[in-house]
Amino acid sequence: MSCPLILVLGDQLSHSLSSLRDAPDGAVVALCEVAEEGRYVPHHPQKIALILAAMRHFAGELRAKGWRVHYSALDAPDNVQTLIGEAERLAALYGCDEVRVTRPGEWRLWQAMQERRDAALPWRLVEDDRFYVTPDAFADWARGRSTLRLEGFYREMRRHTGLLMEGDSPLGGRWNFDHDNREPLPEHLEAPEPPCHRRDATTREVLVLVAEHFGDHFGALEGFHWPVTRRQSLVDLRHFIANLLPHFGRYQDAISDDQPFLFHSRLSAALNLGLLAPQEVCAAVEAAYQDGKAPLNAAEGFIRQILGWREYVRGLYWTRMPSYKRANYLDGQRGLPDFYWSGDTELRCLKRAIEMTRDNAYAHHIQRLMVTGNFALLCDVAPAALCDWYLAVYADACEWVELPNTLGMVLHGDGGLMGSKPYCASGKYLDRMSDHCQRCRYDPKRSTEENACPLNSLYWRFIERHADRLADNPRMKPILGNLARMSDARRTALRKRAEAFLATLDTEPAYGQGAHSAGYEAAESD
Numbered sequence: 093m094s095c096p097l098i099l100v101l102g103d104q105l106s107h108s109l110s111s112l113r114d115a116p117d118g119a120v121v122a123l124c125e126v127a128e129e130g131r132y133v134p135h136h137p138q139k140i141a142l143i144l145a146a147m148r149h150f151a152g153e154l155r156a157k158g159w160r161v162h163y164s165a166l167d168a169p170d171n172v173q174t175l176i177g178e179a180e181r182l183a184a185l186y187g188c189d190e191v192r193v194t195r196p197g198e199w200r201l202w203q204a205m206q207e208r209r210d211a212a213l214p215w216r217l218v219e220d221d222r223f224y225v226t227p228d229a230f231a232d233w234a235r236g237r238s239t240l241r242l243e244g245f246y247r248e249m250r251r252h253t254g255l256l257m258e259g260d261s262p263l264g265g266r267w268n269f270d271h272d273n274r275e276p277l278p279e280h281l282e283a284p285e286p287p288c289h290r291r292d293a294t295t296r297e298v299l300v301l302v303a304e305h306f307g308d309h310f311g312a313l314e315g316f317h318w319p320v321t322r323r324q325s326l327v328d329l330r331h332f333i334a335n336l337l338p339h340f341g342r343y344q345d346a347i348s349d350d351q352p353f354l355f356h357s358r359l360s361a362a363l364n365l366g367l368l369a370p371q372e373v374c375a376a377v378e379a380a381y382q383d384g385k386a387p388l389n390a391a392e393g394f395i396r397q398i399l400g401w402r403e404y405v406r407g408l409y410w411t412r413m414p415s416y417k418r419a420n421y422l423d424g425q426r427g428l429p430d431f432y433w434s435g436d437t438e439l440r441c442l443k444r445a446i447e448m449t450r451d452n453a454y455a456h457h458i459q460r461l462m463v464t465g466n467f468a469l470l471c472d473v474a475p476a477a478l479c480d481w482y483l484a485v486y487a488d489a490c491e492w493v494e495l496p497n498t499l500g501m502v503l504h505g506d507g508g509l510m511g512s513k514p515y516c517a518s519g520k521y522l523d524r525m526s527d528h529c530q531r532c533r534y535d536p537k538r539s540t541e542e543n544a545c546p547l548n549s550l551y552w553r554f555i556e557r558h559a560d561r562l563a564d565n566p567r568m569k570p571i572l573g574n575l576a577r578m579s580d581a582r583r584t585a586l587r588k589r590a591e592a593f594l595a596t597l598d599t600e601p602a603y604g605q606g607a608h609s610a611g612y613e614a615a616e617s618d
Contacts, residue, residue, distance in 0.1 A: 097188040099179045102143040105150040106366035110218045111194040120186045121159050125166040127173040133484040136311035138453035145298040145320040195220040197490040199413040230407025246400035269389035277346040283354045284335045289324045325362035332357040341390030347526035352448040356456045360488035405496040421507035427599030428477040440532035453487035465502035470550040475505045513567040519545030540585045546593045553590035
């Protein structure tokens with residue numbers, strides 16, 4: 093009789109997991125805490141604690157359901173501290189004849205497991221069907237298309253699922269209500285605080301363990317607030333639907349100096365770990381609209397993030413790897429500024445985004461795209477350096493979602509495969525969408541003076557530097573036209589101001605930037 097070792101990874105905490113189906117009676121389920129997975133980039137302590145606490149609770153649930161479970165704790169003396177090695181050690185220990193695992197969320201693990209398919213102890217990989225679309229189905233959609241834009245994929249997904257549809261037409265007569273979702277936060281509008289989950293003995297033990305083993309990583313553990321069980325995740329979902337969704341659409345692009353979460357759901361970590369299913373989250377949001385509890389622009393905007401963007405970036409990841417990770421269309425070569433690890437900068441927008449990231453292992457999508465991401469883009473930061481930082485510091489960062497968002501969307505490193513233009517912005521954008529500028533020493537309305545916002549001169553330096561690359565982009569033509577009409581003296585002053593600011597950046601970070609990506613490149617290059 094077959095006796096597989098079923099390896100369940102930290103982002104596969106779903107009882108419906110494909111590898112658990114039709115398992116024989118003698119199967120052993122293994123969950124493994126290994127130091128290698130906590131350190132290949134310096135993951136935020138809250139991220140590590142979230143994953144380990146969720147794994148331990150899930151193991152307990154499996155045991156309660158009658159599964160035979162082996163749990164390898166991080167500090168177990170016989171733990172070999174690598175995922176492949178520990179799984180094979182356990183398979184030998186229990187006399188298993190194969191290691192069975194659902195597709196992991198990183199190509200590096202997928203490759204390592206694929207290489208073990210024909211080993212004496214074979215590995216068998218099964219597809220992860222917890223998403224709306226499998227990689228093969230996305231590849232079928234992408235085949236033969238000259239562009240792979242989100243909008244076409246999203247519309248097809250709406251038709252396929254029937255979400256927010258009336259027959260073959262979108263509810264409200266429009267596919268996309270993004271134009272209604274760009275309002276800055278009104279003064280004195282306070283978003284509700286997120287739920288405060290009880291830390292049971294298991295979670296408290298994990299927090300002590302993480303502080304001991306990963307206390308040197310960027311990030312504070314004190315504010316740990318993440319749901320570590322499905323029950324806690326459902327509490328967060330209900331909180332979002334009742335208290336946040338009605339305002340989510342209108343203010344989803346707004347940035348606050350003192351409110352880190354605003355009306356964002358913070359459900360992405362639970363979704364990515366498998367504690368919530370995307371289908372149930374989208375269904376709950378649609379039901380809220382149908383029941384009159386949320387406006388259509390809010391429901392559509394949120395469903396587009398889950399049904400559209402989340403599925404789209406995963407499809408791109410699996411159909412374009414491993415070469416995608418080496419893309420660097422704009423030739424960014426600068427190291428990551430060291431204040432990304434400290435928050436020690438006078439640019440208020442960056443300081444607060446990094447401090448919120450340090451305290452919460454979280455920043456919402458506009459802070460990532462238009463603050464930390466925009467600055468890195470304007471400064472020509474190397475994609476490997478920024479990708480490793482995003483993967484390390486955010487609790488919801490799995491590589492399949494982090495890499496396309498960072499390399500493609502933030503840095504335009506894929507040359508426009510994902511985004512129709514670079515998402516670059518000057519200080520004027522942040523002045524319009526946030527309340528940072530009024531508390532900053534720099535003036536967003538000035539460009540070359542001593543107190544001028546550095547983003548303004550960096551913006552025009554970026555446009556000038558990449559003018560030839562962007563000349564054929566129709567969305568960039570108005571901006572390039574403004575550059576062409578600018579006097580030589582003005583262009584020179586902006587360039588000098590930007591270069592003077594760049595010369596002040598210390599790009600020797602506390603951690604080896606790009607180490608994960610650079611090592612990956614070397615391993616995958618021919």
